[in-house]
Amino acid sequence: MLNDPRFTAEVELSIAFHDIDMMGVVWHGNYFRYFEIAREALLNQFDYGYRQMKASGYLWPVVDTRVKYRHALTFEQRIRVRARVEEYENRLRIGYEIFDVESGQRTTTGYTIQVAVEEHSRELCFVSPPVLFERMGVTP
Numbered sequence: 001m002l003n004d005p006r007f008t009a010e011v012e013l014s015i016a017f018h019d020i021d022m023m024g025v026v027w028h029g030n031y032f033r034y035f036e037i038a039r040e041a042l043l044n045q046f047d048y049g050y051r052q053m054k055a056s057g058y059l060w061p062v063v064d065t066r067v068k069y070r071h072a073l074t075f076e077q078r079i080r081v082r083a084r085v086e087e088y089e090n091r092l093r094i095g096y097e098i099f100d101v102e103s104g105q106r107t108t109t110g111y112t113i114q115v116a117v118e119e120h121s122r123e124l125c126f127v128s129p130p131v132l133f134e135r136m137g138v139t140p
Helices: 030-045 050-055 130-136
Strands: 008-014 062-069 078-087 092-100 106-114
Touching: 008 030, 030 050, 030 062, 030 078, 030 092, 030 106
Parallel strands: none
Antiparallel strands: 008 078, 062 106, 078 092, 092 106
């Protein structure tokens, strides 16, 4: 089911000068911004981006994340960031891969985990809300 192309998105980016550190490589914290750009494209594919999340009455904070740096990224390098839904029943786990566009080499992997929080009560949901399943077109 998660092999459905609706649950994978890719974006291409060019590394900006303001993203690099004094050693000439991308500062480690910027990788999470690249993940965020791909995650937003992914969520929008099944019409449950951040505006739709909030409108549905749920907030989805990131509660866990990881990044594995395999090869440094540099100024003006073209990259492709892939985001893929890995889990959705009780939490939203999205896996990421970053590739160098020119060589196709995988440079980075990682994931984020988001959980649903009911907006008004601020209570954590231990099961993803029905609206997520509806938007994804899956049955719980």
